[in-house]
Amino acid sequence: MGLNEAPLMFNFEVESSENLKFIPMVVRFNLDRFGLRISLEQWQMLPHEDRALLARFPVDDDTAIEPNFDHALFEMLRTHANVEPEWFTPEDNPAWRNTAVVPETVLNQAELADLAAPSAAQWAQLEPFQRYVLAKLSRKAASNHDFLPAMKEFGLAG
Incomplete structure (x- = not known):
């Protein structure tokens, strides 16, 4: 499965995310799905283009379908913030x-x-x-x- 053509954002998020200044729900979903945690400060260290790319990843619940979100995030954070996201164990049955x-x-x-x-x-x-x-x-x-x-x-x- 490929990336969406544009960042996947609900109408209610467009204003509240202030043009990806805040972490959109699609990214939060993928962070939770992969068991990754980043701070708002780390998110804001990423260039806008990288934040927009992360917001284009699909929201399928099967990590095998789109395994590149975590790799992309790691690379972006290493490159632009010299940090790595924290790991946690995702809930088995949220x-x-x-x-x-x-x-x-x-x-x-x-x-x-x-x-x-x-x-x-x-x-x-x-x-x-x-x-x-x-x-x-x-x-x-x-x-x-x-x-x-x-x-x-x-x-x-x-």
Whole structure:
């Protein structure tokens, strides 16, 4: 599978990422998928072209399909920041993969945003990457400013 023609970003991210100043969800997904962690400072050390390239990698959940994200990231960070990303062990079965149950963190985030939580049927109909995004935006107990725009974009809020 090849790279996307352009960075893969949701409408709600375009403004909040400030032209890739912040790490877009597609890159966060691939970092989590490969078990890599980088800081915002390290991300911002990369030239814009490299950040845009990393945001073009696909969001398939199978690391065997596109094994070059991690290699590209390592090379870019070595070249431009003289650092390497941290490794961690990815979750075997993160909550967003379960199509039958809306994660508790998403329910909590919906409550914080004064929104009706997605039903199990709505959750099941979302694309895997959309479920990942909502779960990622819900991981902290505080309200996330991107959660409501994401819910609207995914057709879950008016």
